[in-house]
Amino acid sequence: MFPAAFDYRAPTSLDETLSVLKQHGEAAKVMAGGQSLIPLLKLRFSRPELVVDIARLPGLNTIRRDDGHLAIGALVRHVDIAGSKELAKTAPMMVEAANWIADPLVRNRGTLVGSVCHADPAGDWGSVMLALSAEIVARSAASERVLHSSDFFKGPFETALKAEEVATEVRIPVRKGPSGGAYLKLERRVGDFATVAVAVQVELDGDKVASCGIGLTAVGPHNIKATEAERSLDGKEPTDQVIAEAARLAAEAAEPKDDLRGSAAYKKDVVRVFVQRGLKTAIARAKEVKA
Amino acid sequence: MKVTLTVNGSDRSGDVEPRVLLVDFLRTNLRLTGTHVGCDTSSCGACTVLIEGEPVKSCTVLAVQATGRSITTVEGLAQGANLSPIQIGFHEEHGLQCGFCTPGMMLVGTSLLERNPNPTEDEIRWAISGNICRCTGYMNIVKAIKHAAMLREAATATTREKAGAAPGGQ
Numbered sequence: 001m002f003p004a005a006f007d008y009r010a011p012t013s014l015d016e017t018l019s020v021l022k023q024h025g026e027a028a029k030v031m032a033g034g035q036s037l038i039p040l041l042k043l044r045f046s047r048p049e050l051v052v053d054i055a056r057l058p059g060l061n062t063i064r065r066d067d068g069h070l071a072i073g074a075l076v077r078h079v080d081i082a083g084s085k086e087l088a089k090t091a092p093m094m095v096e097a098a099n100w101i102a103d104p105l106v107r108n109r110g111t112l113v114g115s116v117c118h119a120d121p122a123g124d125w126g127s128v129m130l131a132l133s134a135e136i137v138a139r140s141a142a143s144e145r146v147l148h149s150s151d152f153f154k155g156p157f158e159t160a161l162k163a164e165e166v167a168t169e170v171r172i173p174v175r176k177g178p179s180g181g182a183y184l185k186l187e188r189r190v191g192d193f194a195t196v197a198v199a200v201q202v203e204l205d206g207d208k209v210a211s212c213g214i215g216l217t218a219v220g221p222h223n224i225k226a227t228e229a230e231r232s233l234d235g236k237e238p239t240d241q242v243i244a245e246a247a248r249l250a251a252e253a254a255e256p257k258d259d260l261r262g263s264a265a266y267k268k269d270v271v272r273v274f275v276q277r278g279l280k281t282a283i284a285r286a287k288e289v290k291a
Numbered sequence: 292m293k294v295t296l297t298v299n300g301s302d303r304s305g306d307v308e309p310r311v312l313l314v315d316f317l318r319t320n321l322r323l324t325g326t327h328v329g330c331d332t333s334s335c336g337a338c339t340v341l342i343e344g345e346p347v348k349s350c351t352v353l354a355v356q357a358t359g360r361s362i363t364t365v366e367g368l369a370q371g372a373n374l375s376p377i378q379i380g381f382h383e384e385h386g387l388q389c390g391f392c393t394p395g396m397m398l399v400g401t402s403l404l405e406r407n408p409n410p411t412e413d414e415i416r417w418a419i420s421g422n423i424c425r426c427t428g429y430m431n432i433v434k435a436i437k438h439a440a441m442l443r444e445a446a447t448a449t450t451r452e453k454a455g456a457a458p459g460g461q
Contacts, residue, residue: 001331008292008309008355038351039333041310051309053356079345103421105336105399108345109352190420191334 003041010053017054017166018141024050026163031055032074035102035110036118060168063087069135069171074114078107091172092285093181093201097128100183103191113167116152119159119222122193126153126223127215128183131199134172138165146171153222177210179203180285182278185217186270188261194218195261196270198250200278202233204286209233214246214275219254219267226250229275238283247276294354298323299367309355314338316354317364325365325394329423336422339395340364346399348421365394368401376442377401377435386435388426395422400436408447409440 011017021028029048031037032055040046054060060073063086070090072081081087082098101107101115101124115125116136129136129149136152138145138161145165152160161167185197197217203210212233214226229249236242256267295304298321305320317323317340329337331350338350341363368375377400380386387393396419403410403418410418415436416429424432 002312002315003310005308005310008353010355010358034353034356035333035351038312038353042312042331051353055356103336104418105339105346105348105421106333106351109347 001042003038004044004047006041006048007050008053009050010056012056012058014057014139014166014168015141017052017057018139018164020050020052021164021166022141024052028052028163030117030166032111032114033077033109034114035106036115036120054166065090065174066171069173071137071169071171072112073169074111074167076112078102078110078112078115079104081112082107090174091132091181093132093183093199093282094128094172096181097124097183097199100124100185100187100197106191113170116170117159117161117167119153119155119157120193121156121220121222122218123223124183124185124194124197124199124217127197127199127217129170130215130223130225131181131201131213132172133213134170136161136167137169137171138162139168140165150225155221158222175203177203177205178286178289180282180287180289182281182285184274184278184281186274193261196256196267196274198271198274198278200275200282202238202279202282202286204283207237209236209238209283212246212279214250214278216250216254216271218261219256219271221255224253224255226253226275228253233279238279243276243279246279247272250275292355294358296357296359297361299363305354307354309353311354312350313340313352313354313357313362314349316357317349317362323364323366327391327394329391334423335392335425336395336399336419337392339398339422341398341402344402344405346395346402346421363398363401365397368397375401376439376446377404379442380435380437380439381432384431384435384438386428386432388424388428392422392424392426396424396432396435400439403436404440404443408443410436412437 027049061075062073078098078101087094134149136147181201186195194217199215201213212230216224229246232246251268251272254271256264327337329335333351340349377397
């Protein structure tokens, strides 16, 4: 299997990349590691006239601490996240999630930002971004926009990114209070897409929940932020009853379909169970940080 | 489009369309047919090669992406007539049945032992989790990689002795 013919550019500066994108618009497709795009090209689901390979751009393969957030560059791979000491400290849920992405070989080439922009409804990173209230930095020749993850995912393989834009980094807010997270994934075997997965992040204020983020994978047209469930925890002491109610609300937010991985009813119930477990794990981890 | 890369230590180049996959470039242009095409959908790992020492699926890399990079294929494992420890391991422990997944398994094993010379069984199983053996001969593949780790350890000890260092010394 090989893709339909396309032209290929591998710019060596961001300015060059942005001017190429401005010139070619919808006809161009940006590629980082290619682990999602190349399969799409081979199956001819995607037939761009031009592939713009950003792998040779300088300065985009770093994880750096900035003012109040961690900035993860567009060329940081899943394997880099899995091994990052900085992330193990500030956003350990990302390290946990990275080890669930595809398989070790794909993790050696695929990138976080590429995966987020690919916006597969069964993709893992989208839910993690939603749970962490991450932002995506979009650059074009004319401007720079910072998009909140909750405004980013529009539909299956559809994002708020414009054709002339490239996502240069994601920003993960650094929590001030004690916080913990968990990524739970049900997959049939290594490398398969999730049947269901759930990302949960909790920040505590004393014995109460200061804030909470819940992202759902593979149960809707895009990664879903379970807003009602998140709000139900705000300012409350996370008793078993409060957690069970949040889990019920999260399952209500899910819009799964019957498919070969399970029935819609089954998937909704997995969401409920995973959110319940995830909240308990995240809270326990937040308390460990505090202790 | 011109592609220039290093394959098993030699500079190689070719003129290909951008859509040509690395695995096809290796097999068709360079006639290195040890790298296999299995599923062709990034699922099975039969096409595994090392790029800068890291295992990747060459059916999901464009040849043009590999320009300037250093590639190792199964043909690059042996040093002349001498098999590499991983090859001896697969031979001794019968780590293959039909042999189709073997090049990928050996390259993943080679890369693992470079990073982690003494892996646990669990670590070996995680390392090969992106590579499918359709004969399901995983037990012997795991044993083969363990055997290779032992051979490497023994070779390192011998080198140390030859160099006059105290055996087992730090």
